[in-house]
Amino acid sequence: MDSKDAVDSKDRDDGKRNNEMIERNKVGIMRVFVETQDPSAKEVDDLMIRRFLRARDLDIEKASALFLKYLKWRRTFVPNGFISESEITKQLAQNKAFMQGLDKKGRPIVVAFGARHFQTKGGLEELKRFAVYTLDKICSRMPQGEEKFLSIADIEGWGYSNCDIRGYLAALSILQDCYPERLGKLCIVNVPYLFLKAWKMIYPFIDNNTKKKIVFIESKKLKSTLLEDIDENQLPEIYGGKLPLVPIQES
Template identity: 30%
Template sequence: MAMVRVYPTTTLPRFASTLSLRKTKFMVKSSNLQLQMQSNDSHKLVLEVKEKLEKEYHSLPFGRNGRDDEDMILWFLKDRKFDVEEAVSKLTKAIKWRQDFEVSNLTEESVEDVAQTGKAYIHDFLDINDRPVLVVVAAKHFPKVHDPADDERLCVFLIEKALSKLPTGKEEILGIFDLRGFGTENADFKYLTFLFEVFYYYYPKRLSQVLFVDAPFVFKQFWRLVKPLLKSYASQVRFCSAETVRKEYFTEETLPPNLRD
């Protein structure tokens, strides 16, 4: 009679566990390898754009935010879904704009007069998602009183300041428009369009979300005219109350001062 060897019941589970562990390790290694390959491919495209800019647009400035800034090149490649030609086209326009607008020359002192109105500022604290916060107090904006060029310089300076506050690993900022007290004298079609166009063309995918806080009826009428011009950024707008901002975006200690009441 043939003998039948009976294995302990723990053998199969141990064997299955070993297979599972090996499979997990293999998946982790495969994932890491895939990320490394993607990173290598991205770097090759960065170098391709960099070389193209050097050959065809050598008159553009170089250095930080210039034609050889690899971080900036990578960001525009991501925005253009790694299409080299489209990235080059959008990037050259952005670099030229920065040069013409003299972005590198903007300082606290250069925008001091318009900043003192309190119409816009960068909040001292991040929101609960670790995003720098750009706050606009619409009731303090009077387009017939202030020079539009000063308002535009303040806008760009504050965007730059917000981006400089990005924590490691974070890439986007939050915009808050406090619309309490907004009236027809505060409506500024040109300025709002400028703001969104700057983000779309020169700071792509840097604006995570825009909160329109306690918008009165008169603003909603104004928004209907502006919205079609804002392309994909219009979908990032959320109309909400000051109470919602307090509860969902900040702690009691980190709430922007103008939203405390």
Template identity: 40%
Template sequence: MEKNQEIALTEMRKSVQKLGTSTEKYGDPTLMRFLIARSMDPDKAAKMFVQWHKWRASFVPNAFISDSEVSDALEDRKIFLQGLSKDGYPLMIVKASKHFPSKDHLQFKKFVVHLLDKTIASSFRGREIGNEKLIGILDLQQISYKNVDARGLITGFQFLQSYYPERLAKCFILNMPWFFVSVWRMVSRFLEKATAEKIVIVSNEDETKNFIKEVGEETLPEEYGGRAKLVPLQDVVLAPMED
């Protein structure tokens, strides 16, 4: 680790302590995500970490959200978890044509946390390091107006930005219909620059080739140019974590 990173980490730990929270249970890779998200500013990173810590304690008091808590959303079978990409990132696929805006926004937020936590946990090698990332695919094929959920998309990206800093490696958007362009423009206003730079709208043959190459044919389902089968999120069983 570079000297300036070590200094920033030390300063961040001190700032977190001053704000009444402890970093004792968290290693450098976890704290570095918050520093990177706040341009290596220790005070801003500490504030973000403390906000995340308090949010996590209140919103996810049991450390995870179980399948039973989000069973209605899982029934739609719209989220798929495909194993690791060529670079070792878990691949999560959202089929938007199977999604319908939720009337219960709190329940939707729980589902977002459930799917993000499970996707990230699927990359653990028995124990969390703290810097694991994910790749997302938003497949808009065959969507209609009743599937459009700008509020849900904004919530998903805001959760990634606020509570899962530097967890997103890349997000690919496939099969975007013409009527969704204006929706995406609106959603984009809520994206931080660092998030926007990780989003790729795949719209031609060259971009499709690059997308397949970056994810890897072994992990990518057949319908996207790979060799794998789609695996619904709830069918993925994670190995128990080490103590």
């Protein structure tokens, strides 16, 4: 390493340490504020507060507002502290969400099949409960020190009967506002042209931080592209890997 590279490396390290110090200070300030507004905030760890801060670009006021809204929502929507499988029987019966394996960064891998989703009577509320159930399950399976997950959204066979814009937006809102900075990467695969019409309706509601994590993968490059993030022994069998799909409720 020459002197210029050494200086650049030191500058990067110094910048990283400075950013970490700024984050720690802001976490402390935000914690004091939210605990005075809602004593239940004392039960959460600093990592959660940091995720809300990062989701609002370290703006304490905006992050605090989002976090306090989340605490109130959680008490109302998940009064028992968890969503039971008996509350989402129709969603589970569609057999559309799976989880197994870890990517190269140690993030859990989740696979969802868009063509297996259908609207059901009273389905929006159950779909929202299913989103919470799934995200809670993912978070509970994260290795120590990991905060994010990788998702593969497989849209093969998707058609008008699967289109559920209200449902998609409701699930998106829960992901962005209640589980901020949990999504590490979303790979959208096997995309039919028809789905792109629905995507144009959803896209404006995706925040900028989330947009950066979304990639569409060409079918002809599917396996090779997924292997950039996932080792073959952790890749689902249906994409040329070694692991069988495990339903979310069995994972």
